[in-house]
Amino acid sequence: MSRLVVVSNRVGPLKDTGRAGGLAVALVDALTETGGLWFGWSGDVSEEGTFGNLKQGGGTRKVAMATVDMTQADYDEFYAGYANRTLWPVLHYRLDLADFDRRFEEGYRRVNERFATRLRPLLQADDIIWVHDYHFLGFAAELRAMEVGNPIGFFLHIPFPAPEVLAGLPNAERLVRRMLAYDVVGFQTRRDAANFRRFAVEELGAVERDGDKLDIAGGTVVARAFPIGIDAAGFARQATTPEARRNTARTEKLLVGRQQIIGVDRIDYSKGLPERFRAFGRLLEDYPENRGKVSLMQVAPPSRAELDAYAEIRRELEELSGNINGRFADLDWTPIRYMTRSFTRRALAGLYRASRVALVTPLRDGMNLVAKEYVAAQRAEDPGVVVLSRFAGAAEGMPEALIVNPHSAEGVASSLQTALNMPLDERRSRWQAIFDRICQNDAAAWATSFLETLRGRATN
Template sequence: MSRIVVVSNRVGPLSDTGRAGGLAVALVDVLRERGGLWFGWSGQISEEGTYGPLRLHEEGNVSTATIDVTQADYDEFYAGFANRALWPTLHYRLDLTDFDKRLEQGYRRVNERFAQRLVPLLRPDDIVWVHDYHFFFLGEELRNAGITNPIGFFLHIPFPVPEVLTALPNHRRLAEAMSNYDLLGFQTSGHLHAFERYLFEEADGTRNDDHSISVFGRTVMADAYPIGIDANAFSNFHQSTEGADNYSLMRRELDTQKQIVGVDRIDYSKGLPERFEAFERLLEMYPEHKGEVTMLQIAPPSRSEVRAYLEIQRQLEGLSGRINGRFSDLDWTPIHLISRSFPRRSLAGIYRASAVGLVTPLRDGMNLVAKEYVAAQDPSDPGVLVLSRFAGAAEEMREAIIVNPYSIDELAEGLRQAIQMTRDERIDRWNALNEKVTTNTASAWSRRFLDDLTSINSPLLAETSRA
């Protein structure tokens, strides 16, 4: 069986520390099953002009290999083009996009250097799986270095429609670089269709009988692969010490009150200010909920070097202060804002104690919080998921209360519906959602992608195995 080589910006731990995300756990599982290597950035900054030693770590049949980047590379590649140009563009926020040619050059340079450090580690029959928007050009750089191995790419965030993507300078070169991958995976059929539209409308691509697309002198396959979670494991996390402690604490503090919970890192794509305003509108329109419903927002900061993120954090602090000042009573505070992260086991207890899970991004690739919230619920008395129509998860999870996060009134009404829903309806909706969460798991997602990538390249893999 061919070895899997995973490439991502950051390399996760090979053991579940409780803080590793569901994606990291899923990737480790598939790496252990087939044997593999996980390659990426160490998280460390090296001296200018150097990239430091390759850091190798082995656990059984799985290895990690990490390298440093220079301060200039971090500024131009990660904090720069990746998060000031690609991230806002792919999330439809052209008003926040920084189209700086110097940053783009830094992004291309780091993709090239990562490829150079990866090439000596590759074996002839390896299958390479590249992850996310940091490495649109990595496949092209590997091909330029003579690598003929199967190379797949998965985009974890949205892919925008051509009308948005074409605002990005050199968008055609980005799409051309993507065509060097044998298989391109997207979170939803909507993201897939947006990519295909670009190839057909902007690059004169043509559809072949096998559903592949001929474009830029190459042939590429693309499909939707909605990512999942390890639902069985997450559904049991509430029984862990951390999960049970947090559940008990929440229930004691809430008593008869109902809690709405949101868990999102600080980001303008998550719709957090709109969420706070909708909760305020709920209290305005339905004053009987004062003292009966609280909102807990867990929002750890991220990318503090990007000004837009600091502004969101200040906005949330201002909104929560204003709303609490307006509606609080001696024995009730409407909004609790916590600006730090929690381990996944702890979150499971918090989710289970919450009557409503609020997942309302303005744009998102998938959003696994929606699936974690469902997995954590008590089957006999489950909470209700309120989900943005612009989250990738909404394509699968139609039994949630689907809302438009741009409409404060609609979002407030969605909260009202969730709070008042009968137990029978909550159970019916949860059963339908849970069936999807437990079927479309992270393990099923990774195996389907790798099976398709292997199938596309089966003659090549057979030849390299014989060699």
């Protein structure tokens, strides 16, 4: 079987540290199955950058790891600049927050080209190349310019916006045209894939064929949804580990028979955290019987703290939680427990199991694996309920969740009230349907489906 080469912004780890996400686990499994190479940024900034020594190591007998540094200019323009100040907000429908600096765009193209240059000598004739996420939208175009003819697939882990939104990005047509150098372009949802195909048809003159293929310039590209999953059975086992059980027991002891709603998100404007706090406050206002009986635990580790938009969200969350706690708290009850520390996946599994409701309300999200992890962690005999944003990719595959509009505080509060009072039989029925589906469509099935499609393109 052909060797798999994975390209992503960050590499590894190959061993389970307790904090690795579902993506890392799925990629390690796929790489181990065929043998392969994982290539990307080292995480280090140096004067030599991509011209420095290739860092190799940390791999296994079957999987090699290779990384390169960036210069400070590369980091500022490619990573902090175009990737996170330009692409991230645009792809999450936030043109108002995007920074359209030409230097960022030039840095993005430069780093894609340099990374491709460093990968090129490592490739073997029959390699299958799988590139990940918005950092490397143009990576295949750079490899094709170097006469790399290997099958190259791409998977976008975050949303792909409607053409009317993406058109606001300067040179959007050129960027999407470069994406058409891939053989397969994968998305989290059918909506995202349709947005991409529509842009290619309307703006670039591509011809859509057979529902998920684009013919353009004599070539064909598959653009299809491959919804990412988790290792549902593995995460269910995490919930029974000693660390998870300790966290479940500690939380249940603190609750003293009360009910807990849980949210777990990085601090990011796409996650809808201020809207979530307001919805919880509305729950206490509109349904006063919950006062003293229901609390919200929000785990929100900081991210991209150097960006002004993130610092503003953090200030807003502190003000909102302080205001709600000040209005409703009692001597023995705090409405919102807001924590900015991170937890291991085993610890989170224990917190999920102790919570009656998962509140997953991003304003936009590619998938959102928290909703799936929460379901996997539940006790089958007494499961909780997911209240899920219609704008999370997970909503396409979890119709049994309570689907909400995160912009409506009243609507979210009403659904929370429904979840908190849902009869056991209904909770079990909804949970079982979702659990069966996430076990079937797990991370391994996601990787297998994508790679089979890419290998199929290689033989056509």
